[in-house]
Amino acid sequence: DARVTQTPRHKVTEMGQEVTMRCQPILGHNTVFWYRQTMMQGLELLAYFRNRAPLDDSGMPKDRFSAEMPDATLATLKIQPSEPRDSAVYFCASGLDRGNYFGPGTRLTVL
Amino acid sequence: SQKIEQNSEALNIQEGKTATLTCNYTNYSPAYLQWYRQDPGRGPVFLLLIRENEKEKRKERLKVTFDTTLKQSLFHITASQPADSATYLCALTSGGFKTIFGAGTRLFVKA
Numbered sequence: 001d002a003r004v005t006q007t008p009r010h011k012v013t014e015m016g017q018e019v020t021m022r023c024q025p026i027l028g029h030n031t032v033f034w035y036r037q038t039m040m041q042g043l044e045l046l047a048y049f050r051n052r053a054p055l056d057d058s059g060m061p062k063d064r065f066s067a068e069m070p071d072a073t074l075a076t077l078k079i080q081p082s083e084p085r086d087s088a089v090y091f092c093a094s095g096l097d098r099g100n101y102f103g104p105g106t107r108l109t110v111l
Numbered sequence: 112s113q114k115i116e117q118n119s120e121a122l123n124i125q126e127g128k129t130a131t132l133t134c135n136y137t138n139y140s141p142a143y144l145q146w147y148r149q150d151p152g153r154g155p156v157f158l159l160l161i162r163e164n165e166k167e168k169r170k171e172r173l174k175v176t177f178d179t180t181l182k183q184s185l186f187h188i189t190a191s192q193p194a195d196s197a198t199y200l201c202a203l204t205s206g207g208f209k210t211i212f213g214a215g216t217r218l219f220v221k222a
Contacts, residue, residue, distance in 0.1 A: 031208050043155070043200065043212040050208055091154050099145055100202075100210065102154030 002026045004103035006092050012109045018080040021106045023092030024073055032075045033093045033100065034067055043091070049075065082110045113139045115213035117201055123219045130188040132216050134201030137182060141203040144177055146186050149198045149215065158199075159186075191220045 005024045013019055025032045033048040047057035047067040057067055064083070069075045079086055087110050093100040116135045124130050134144070143162045147155035161168045161177045161184070168175045174187040188195050201213040 033210060035212075042214040045209065045211055048209065055207065056209055093154075097143075097204075097208070099157035099160045101157060105154050 002101075004092055004094055004101050006090075006103035006106050008106055009104060010107045010109075012111065013082055014111050015083055016081040017110075018078065019082050019086075019108060019110075021077045021090055021092075021108075023075040023077075023103055025075060025092070025094030026101055027073070029094035029096050029101075031095050031097070031100070032069060033091075033095075034075070034077050035091045035093065036088045037091060037105075038088045046077070046090075079108075082108075084110045086110050113137070113203075113211065115139075115201060115203060115211065117199075117213040117216045119214060119216070121217040121219060123221065124191055126192060126220055126222050128191055130191045130195065130218055130220070132186040132199050132201075132218065134184040134186070134213055135182060136203055139182075139203055140205070141179075142206045143204050144175075144184050145202040145204065145210070146173075146175055146184075147200040147202060147212075149200055155200055155212075188218075191218075193220045193222050196220050 007022050030051050034046040035043045037043045046059045049069045052069045066078045089105040089107050091105045093102040114137045145160045146158045149155045159175045161175050172189045176185045196219050198215040198217050200215040204210045
């Protein structure tokens with residue numbers, strides 16, 4: 001049963017530190033998304049890739065966030081420097097235009 | 112700006128009844144619309160996808176309708192069960208594959 005995997009599952013860090021989150025999409029899926037979820041804002045789209053090419057990252061604070069897909073099996077989301085307002089659950093999802101499959105999320109706490 | 116509206120109030124229904132959830136959108140021309148289920152502490156789970164040229168889709172006890180003139184989708188769960196209690200999210204996908212989510216509606220099914 002193919003699944004999207006994300007690491008780490010939980011991350012606690014101090015303000016100013018760099019955070020890297022990793023995602024392994026389902027093999028063969030051509031679209032990969034990064035979302036952030038908070039109680040106040042719900043699910044916000046940060047960035048997405050189509051066939052590994054970045055299509056839209058307008059949802060991300062450009063000065064501190066970056067998203068890459070170095071190969072078909074890995075997508076990364078990096079925050080540098082992190083701030084307390086970045087505390088949220090970050091989800092990766094992949095799909096083939098027939099519905100998207102979400103990973104379990106990375107719960108980030110920035111102190 | 113693009114907006115997706117789902118009823119922010121929780122929906123409480125009795126077991127065995129049909130639950131109907133609403134998704135309205137503005138300033139958007141989706142290629143397709145999706146419904147997801149999310150349980151606390153977990154990532155969203157894909158349920159159904161309906162394309163812009165389709166009026167209705169069914170899967171077991173689930174039914175989705177899509178009216179592009181009204182800019183509305185209705186999501187029905189027939190013969191509801193307490194296990195159906197969760198948050199249900201509506202998502203719209205543009206022709207450029209960008210997928211954005213509504214805030215979700217919490218459903219409680221009482222035994």
